[in-house]
Amino acid sequence: MVLYAFIKGVFREALAKRILITIFGFFSVLIVLFVFAITNSTVEGLQLMLESGSAGGLKEAVLTFESYIVSGIPMFMLVASMLIITSSFIPDMLKKGHIDLLLSKPISRTKIVIGHFLAGTLLVLVSFTFLLGSIWILVSAKTGYWNVSFLYSILWFTAIFSILYSAVMLIGFLSRSTILTIMINMLLFFPTTFLLYLANTYFQSDQKGIVFGPVAEALLKFFYNILPKAWDLQDVCAQYVTQTPVTNTMPIISSVLFMCVMLSLNIWYFNKKDY
Amino acid sequence: MSVIEINSLTKHFSGKKFSGEKIKALEKVSFNVGNGEIFGLLGPNGAGKTTLVKILLGITFATEGTAKLFDKPVTNVSVKKKVGYLPENHRFPNYLTGEQVIDYFGKLSGLKKSDLDKTTYKYLKMVGMDEWGTTKIKKYSKGMMQRLGLAQAMISNPDLIFLDEPTDGVDPIGRKEIRDVLLDLKSQGKTIFLNSHLLSEIELICDKVAILNKGELVKVGSVEDITSTGNKYIFTTGDLPEEIMNKVLSEYKGTLHGKNEFECTINTLEEVNVIVDYLRSQKILIHGFSKEKNSLESMFINLIEQKN
Numbered sequence: 001m002v003l004y005a006f007i008k009g010v011f012r013e014a015l016a017k018r019i020l021i022t023i024f025g026f027f028s029v030l031i032v033l034f035v036f037a038i039t040n041s042t043v044e045g046l047q048l049m050l051e052s053g054s055a056g057g058l059k060e061a062v063l064t065f066e067s068y069i070v071s072g073i074p075m076f077m078l079v080a081s082m083l084i085i086t087s088s089f090i091p092d093m094l095k096k097g098h099i100d101l102l103l104s105k106p107i108s109r110t111k112i113v114i115g116h117f118l119a120g121t122l123l124v125l126v127s128f129t130f131l132l133g134s135i136w137i138l139v140s141a142k143t144g145y146w147n148v149s150f151l152y153s154i155l156w157f158t159a160i161f162s163i164l165y166s167a168v169m170l171i172g173f174l175s176r177s178t179i180l181t182i183m184i185n186m187l188l189f190f191p192t193t194f195l196l197y198l199a200n201t202y203f204q205s206d207q208k209g210i211v212f213g214p215v216a217e218a219l220l221k222f223f224y225n226i227l228p229k230a231w232d233l234q235d236v237c238a239q240y241v242t243q244t245p246v247t248n249t250m251p252i253i254s255s256v257l258f259m260c261v262m263l264s265l266n267i268w269y270f271n272k273k274d275y
Numbered sequence: 276m277s278v279i280e281i282n283s284l285t286k287h288f289s290g291k292k293f294s295g296e297k298i299k300a301l302e303k304v305s306f307n308v309g310n311g312e313i314f315g316l317l318g319p320n321g322a323g324k325t326t327l328v329k330i331l332l333g334i335t336f337a338t339e340g341t342a343k344l345f346d347k348p349v350t351n352v353s354v355k356k357k358v359g360y361l362p363e364n365h366r367f368p369n370y371l372t373g374e375q376v377i378d379y380f381g382k383l384s385g386l387k388k389s390d391l392d393k394t395t396y397k398y399l400k401m402v403g404m405d406e407w408g409t410t411k412i413k414k415y416s417k418g419m420m421q422r423l424g425l426a427q428a429m430i431s432n433p434d435l436i437f438l439d440e441p442t443d444g445v446d447p448i449g450r451k452e453i454r455d456v457l458l459d460l461k462s463q464g465k466t467i468f469l470n471s472h473l474l475s476e477i478e479l480i481c482d483k484v485a486i487l488n489k490g491e492l493v494k495v496g497s498v499e500d501i502t503s504t505g506n507k508y509i510f511t512t513g514d515l516p517e518e519i520m521n522k523v524l525s526e527y528k529g530t531l532h533g534k535n536e537f538e539c540t541i542n543t544l545e546e547v548n549v550i551v552d553y554l555r556s557q558k559i560l561i562h563g564f565s566k567e568k569n570s571l572e573s574m575f576i577n578l579i580e581q582k583n
Contacts, residue, residue, distance in 0.1 A: 005382030009368075012379075016370030097366030101427075103334045104360035104437075105383040108352050274288075274335040 002107050003115050010089065010119035019085055020123075026081075027131040034135055038142050062145045063242045069135060070153045070241050075234045079161050080190060082127065083168055086120045087181040090172030099275045109271045117169065117263065121162045128154045128161075149243050156237035163228045163255045164189065166262035173269055196224040197231035228255045276346075278435050278466045279308035279331065284340035286326055286490075300326040302490045303340065308483070313457060313467045315477035315498075317575055318487035324470050325363065327487070328437050331468075332360055344435065356385060359428035363439040363470075365420070369413040373404055373423050376412060377430055384431040391430075398426040403452060417444030425453065429460070436460065439470045454480055478502070478571040486575060488582045502574055507567040508547060509538050513560035522553075538567065 014020045093099060093116065102112065132154045140146040167189065171181045199212075199220045212220065232251030239246050284304045290296030301323045308314045318324045329335040331342055333349050347354045367376045374395055381391045399405045402422040407415070412423065421444055428436050438457075442450045450473075457467055457480055471477055477484060478498055485495040494501060514534050515523070523529040527550055529539040541547055547564070554561055569577075 002383060002385060005379065008382075009379055012375075013368060013370070016368070095366055097362060097364045098368075100329070100332075100334055100362040101360065101365055101367075101380065102383070104332045104355060104358065104362070105380065106352050106355040106385055107383060272336075275329070 002105075003111065003118070006107075006112070006115035007119040007122060010116065011123065013089075013092075014123055023082075023085065023127045024130060027127065027134075030131060031134045031138070035138060038138060058143060058145050059147075062139065062143050062147055066136075066139060066147060066150045066153075067238045067242050069132075069139075070150075070157070070234070070237050072231060072234055075157060075160065075230070075237070076190065076194075078128070078131070078157060079164065079230065080186065082124045082161050083164055083185055084182055086123065086165060087168055087172065087185060088178040089116060089120060090169050091176050091178045091181065094173070094176050094275070096275075103275060110267050113169070113263070113266045113270050117162070117166065117266075120165050120169075121158060124161045124165075125154070125158045128157050132157070147241070147243075150241050152240040153237050156233060156240065160230050160233050160237075163233075163259045164230060166259045166266065167228070170262055170266050170269070173266060173273075190230070192223075193227055193230050196220060196227060197229065200224045225254060226258070228258045230255075276310050277307040277343075278310050278312075278345060279314075279468065280341075280343040280346070281306055281327075281331075282341045284327070284330065284342055285338050286323070286330060286335065287338045299490045301330075301337075301487075304487070304490070304492045305340075306485050306492065306495045308466060308468060310466055311461065311464045312482045313461050313469060313480050315481035315484040316468065316470045316487065317474065317477060317484055317571075319579060321489075322487040323490040324487055325439060328360075328439060328468070328470055332358065332437065356431065357434045359431060359433035359436040361421075361424040361428040361436075361438045361441055363443065365424050367412055367420070367423070367427075370411065372409050372411050373399060373415075373426075374408040376423060377408075377427060380427045381430045386431055394430060394432075398429050399423075401429070401456060402426045403449075418446060418449050421445050422449070422453070425456065433465070435466045435468065437468045437470070440472065441469070442471065442473060442476060450476065474570075474572040474575055484571070486578055488579050491582075493578050493582055498571060502568050502571055503566075506541050507538055508541050508564055509536065509567050510550070510554075510564045511536050511562040512554060513562070515559065516557075519554075519557055519559065535562075 011020070093102065093112075103109070107115075133151070136147075136150045139150075164185075168181060168185050171184050172178075175181060175184075203212075203217060203221065229251035232248075233255060236246055236248075236252060238244075282305050284301055286299075286301040288298040288300055290298050304323075304327065316324050316327065326335060330337050331344065331349055333352070333355070336350075342349045344354045345357060368379075371379065377395045377398065378391055381395070382388075386394075396405060396408070399408050402425050404419065404422050404426060407419060412420065415423065421441060425438070425441055428438065441457075442453050445453060454476065457469075460467060461480075469477065469481060481498055483495070483497050484501060486493040486501075509532075512535055515537075520531060520534075520537075523537050523539070524531065527539045529537040531537045539550065541550075551561065551564070
């Protein structure tokens with residue numbers, strides 16, 4: 001009951017601050033643009049592939065097209081925008097006069113952290129379901145091939161969000177500032193994980209050792225391993241969507257571990273802090 | 276039974292970063308609050324009143340000492356089911372209506388929707404906000420927000436209510452209404468812990484008060500004990516002839532305040548009656564007599580000045 005009230009409170013806040021309207025308005029515009037794009041045959045590659053005729057060609061064309069939709073840049077834009085939108089939740093909760101009231105209620109601090117995490121994740125799940133679900137219906141209706149695996153992208157994108165959101169929450173608890181939370185998140189977190197992803201890709205290539213010395217390589221690998229792997233998870237998501245077997249589960253395990261560590265830190269810090 | 280038990284409660288905050296400096300917010304504070312009492316906590320700004328309340332509610336943690344509510348440590352979350360709280364400068368989400376505020380915080384208190392449906396209107400009416408329940412609170416005045424805060428604190432029908440400056444921003448009629456609500460709660464056996472700067476208000480409704488200064492407990496006791504000046508009685512009479520004045524001075528060890536008033540230190544009620552009999556036998560008209568009391572405000576100022 002308490003957790004439900006908490007989640008409802010976060011949704012009501014998102015609604016009142018026009019966050020939900022903004023998200024759904026923005027996503028509706030994207031969907032309309034998408035409808036316009038596919039009905040006017042501007043997606044030439046898809047059209048050419050569809051015109052090839054065979055059943056295998058159709059499936060291949062749809063899978064390729066859908067893999068573009070869940071590629072790195074859309075993932076980054078969607079997840080980053082949702083992180084920006086939700087980054088005010090924790091600093092707002094910690095404002096004097098509100099946190100006092102919240103902590104005076106018979107709810108454990110651990111429940112408050114978990115409630116906020118679940119509410120943020122649920123908000124994003126609903127938003128991504130609306131956007132990616134609509135795109136899936138449009139593409140499937142247009143092509144006649146219903147690739148149910150595409151719907152995994154909703155869960156993967158939400159998972160990428162929730163892994164990063166666990167860190168955003170911690171920054172929020174530590175800084176109590178929305179602006180700082182967004183800045184640290186955008187200026188440091190996303191570029192850092194992206195550069196580490198590139199560095200790791202480079203280390204796995206034949207040219208390794210040319211640019212980085214052994215110490216730098218060890219350091220980069222260390223940071224790559226401990227930080228969440230949004231970009232690797234996007235690769236895994238694309239593999240799910242295109243029905244390709246997932247070969248490397250390490251990014252999933254290490255990112256989930258990162259989320260667990262972050263949530264534990266959130267809970268530990270919030271439980272010991274005076275307000 | 277004590278509803279609140281505080282024993283050697285100490286809270287130190289760290290001062291400037293890396294200076295190692297400690298700010299003593301509370302220093303070995305101990306007192307109890309009994310069931311059904313209205314207890315007032317007084318002190319100048321920065322005395323540690325809010326810190327004490329926050330420790331009792333588990334919002335801040337004590338450095339040393341123990342604090343219990345209903346015989347359970349304050350860190351026990353379940354004990355908060357019996358507690359209501361109105362913080363100073365509270366911030367309700369301003370996009371909610373009055374009813375939604377009650378609904379939200381009621382649910383966080385563990386109340387079911389069916390219970391809330393029954394009680395929301397009742398408590399809004401009790402604080403005179405029943406006509407404003409469906410209005411967004413961003414349109415409320417400060418006084419209306421305080422009334423709503425009070426309804427929010429009462430919604431789970433708690434046995435203990437902490438109120439931090441409940442009449443802040445409320446007009447005199449509203450203050451009287453809030454006082455009546457508090458007295459009504461007391462008559463229902465609720466315990467009220469009141470934190471207020473309005474000493475006259477505390478004096479009117481509190482059974483017991485504690486005075487804090489610079490984190491230390493200066494005095495704790497009933498309002499009567501704290502404001503009492505001993506056994507001084509003031510008599511107001513018609514014009515006193517000189518011979519009677521002399522007798523008052525010599526025999527009753529009185530002090531004259533002009534021709535119509537004198538004060539005496541009297542140990543028993545019998546002695547009061549002896550003076551009354553004497554005055555009446557001399558055909559002196561008695562306008563009134565009363566035991567002298569200091570106001571809580573003057574006692575408070577004296578105590579704080581002595582400590583400083």
